[in-house]
Amino acid sequence: MATNKTPTIYDVAQRAGVSITTVSRMLNAPDKVGAETRDRILAAIDELGFVPKAEARARALRQTGRIGVITPFFTAPSFVQRLRGIAAALTKENYELVIYTVESASHLENYFASIPLTGNLDGLVIMSLPISDANVRRLESHNIPTVLIEYPHSALSCVEIDDVAGGRLAAEYLIHKGHRRIAFLGDTDLPEYAIHPVSQRLVGFRQVLAEAKIELPENFVRLAPYTQEQTRQVAAELLNLPQPPTAIFAATDFQALGVLKAARQLNIRVPEQLAVVGFDDLDMAEYADLTTIRQHLDESGRLAVEILLSRIADPSRPAQQIHLPLTLVERETA
Amino acid sequence: MATNKTPTIYDVAQRAGVSITTVSRMLNAPDKVGAETRDRILAAIDELGFVPKAEARARALRQTGRIGVITPFFTAPSFVQRLRGIAAALTKENYELVIYTVESASHLENYFASIPLTGNLDGLVIMSLPISDANVRRLESHNIPTVLIEYPHSALSCVEIDDVAGGRLAAEYLIHKGHRRIAFLGDTDLPEYAIHPVSQRLVGFRQVLAEAKIELPENFVRLAPYTQEQTRQVAAELLNLPQPPTAIFAATDFQALGVLKAARQLNIRVPEQLAVVGFDDLDMAEYADLTTIRQHLDESGRLAVEILLSRIADPSRPAQQIHLPLTLVERETA
DNA sequence: AAGGATTTTGAAAGCACTTTCATTTTATCC
DNA sequence: GGATAAAATGAAAGTGCTTTCAAAATCCTT
DSSP: OOOOSOOOHHHHHHHHTSOHHHHHHHHHOGGGSOHHHHHHHHHHHHHHTOOOOTHHHHHHHHHSEEEEEEEEOSOSHHHHHHHHHHHHHHHTTTEEEEEEEEOSHHHHHHHHHHHHHHSOOSEEEEESOOOOHHHHHHHHHTTOOEEEESSOOTTSEEEEEOHHHHHHHHHHHHHHTTOOSEEEEEEOOOOTTSOOHHHHHHHHHHHHHHHTTOOOOGGGEEEEOSSHHHHHHHHHHHHTSSSOOSEEEESSHHHHHHHHHHHHHTTOOTTTTOEEEEEEOOHHHHHTTOEEEEEOHHHHHHHHHHHHHHHHHOTTSOOOEEEEOEEEEOOSOO | OOOOSOOOHHHHHHHHTSOHHHHHHHHHOGGGSOHHHHHHHHHHHHHHTOOOOHHHHHHHOSSOOEEEEEEEOSOSHHHHHHHHHHHHHHHTTTOEEEEEEEOSHHHHHHHHHHHHHHOOOSEEEEESOOOOHHHHHHHHHTTOOEEEESSOOTTSEEEEEOHHHHHHHHHHHHHHTTOOSEEEEEEOOOOTTSOOHHHHHHHHHHHHHHHTTOOOOGGGEEEEOSSHHHHHHHHHHHHTSSSOOSEEEESSHHHHHHHHHHHHHTTOOTTTTOEEEEEEOOHHHHHTTOEEEEEOHHHHHHHHHHHHHHHHHOTTSOOOEEEEOEEEEOOSOO
16 A cells, blocks of 8 residues: 555544644644543654654755756757856755756746746856846845856846957957958847847957958858758858858857868868868867867856855855956867 | 735735736746736735745645756766756646756765655656666655666666667668678776666677677777767777778767767778767767767657656556667768 | 637635634532 | 533634636637
């Protein structure tokens, strides 16, 4: 006989042959219960392994700390690597890691509405997602320390990277290598709820080209949905232009791999005939020998957690805005 | 008239001009409430400074709405993809996803000791990790429905893949393609706490070669730590042999990429001079045009969750052992 | 514009206990 | 032995919240 339910006072009452009132009283004011009855109830409690108070459960919930992470659904490897940094920093601490993946704008809004109330969290990391002032206020009024990754907000701690500078870095490098016909390939399907660092990268990229008086024809700026096939296709179009670029800056490593694939299929040699620079420095960038702009993804997650924990430990600490440096990692593709 | 009582949902409901049902719903499933109504309720909550009482909540809620996942620390992309499947299946269900990453055997043992007691979970998914009979019993005695991924246990539901068959598949394919000098490259740094499917893959691989009377010299079976550089190095050794293999079966896609890199550096053309077959079919396999054995990673996670939820809904259901089929995906490398 | 499907909503019935209040038992006193 | 106070007990009404179910409102189709 499976006693799968946790016993309640009803079970105890039945077992002891008394009413629930008596059991309850026995728990709260034992002196108001007859001695013999008390013994019977006590016996029943022992036999059933009854744990008084559902409150015990609520307390148990509070026992270990809980850190929540709101993240876009992990399609992009960059989210995963950030998450990895978060997880790494957290396992050392005695905190539970609760993941909330968001798949739409309203989904995100829902989280903001309910998490502060029912989430029971000690702290929150919001990854690569925007947050409105109203929601910031809500988090604050519920005393939930929060740190943002990749999205700045003056009232909260943030770990940011300078995407504009990253775009500049890539452009400068390619120009320095002698390229004059440089194309940009970014992703387009910005879900309406997500932030879009790629356009910042384009801004920086544009700036440098302009400063160097290098023309950037509009058909050299291409956006493709964030999938392997579509990126490859757009890259192929770029490479089949009568005057194809000699270098492509892909706004994410993932897309850089698509460019590489297109080049492979068209028998274009990299880096001799085509230079490719990516952005992110994912794990796989090293496998692909991809020259790329490194933003230390794991580190961003780790850092976010550290800031958060110090904030939890001492809520009086002011919010910090941290800018992670970007570096260019020179490998084989440019 | 100062209402010094702490506000309840009744107050919120009244203030927002809705029923308590709607307030409760807004707290727990905001997407089921109209947008305008939600705003009104949110406003009322803020004005009243309402905080739901955890104790009452725990009482009315019979379950905690939390699913735990114990996973090896996500170094390998395959873990991540499984996790992704889990997350996908869970967000639809309004369950919280709690992640426990394990980094050592004792770490894992700690989890087994504490999770059943303090975790208050409705269910548990254990990913690619072994579990002892004692721990199975512990989980059972605490009534925590559990499903295992990639590790079989007669008393629990499992989602397994047939690694031996996978090894066979790869070998058969390569033989069919005319190869007779086929090497195996697996990973070695089996952390003592993890399971090691790779050796099963080798078993299947060996079987087929033996059946086909194809010799497998011992120096054709190589194990390398699961890092890019070391894999590449071992692959290079293999390729620099006086009689190098004409095909390599890499026991994971990640390592297959290392092989590809080694070939690239040695100017060995793939697949003309060297065929490479991987295992997993990670996202990036497609980018690399890697021929590989597909185990539907996302699907395994999704499936595990489905089994778990059905088990939670009806605990009388018997444990199921599910074997996911493997297929060979033919791309450009073999 | 009708008809069906879907989304939003609220009334009411839990949940696991506590409390109030009425009832029964027992002890006490003359 | 009967009246009375005290002690022991239980029925039932809260507690703050969730959930089921059915009605109402809104959205599509044709």
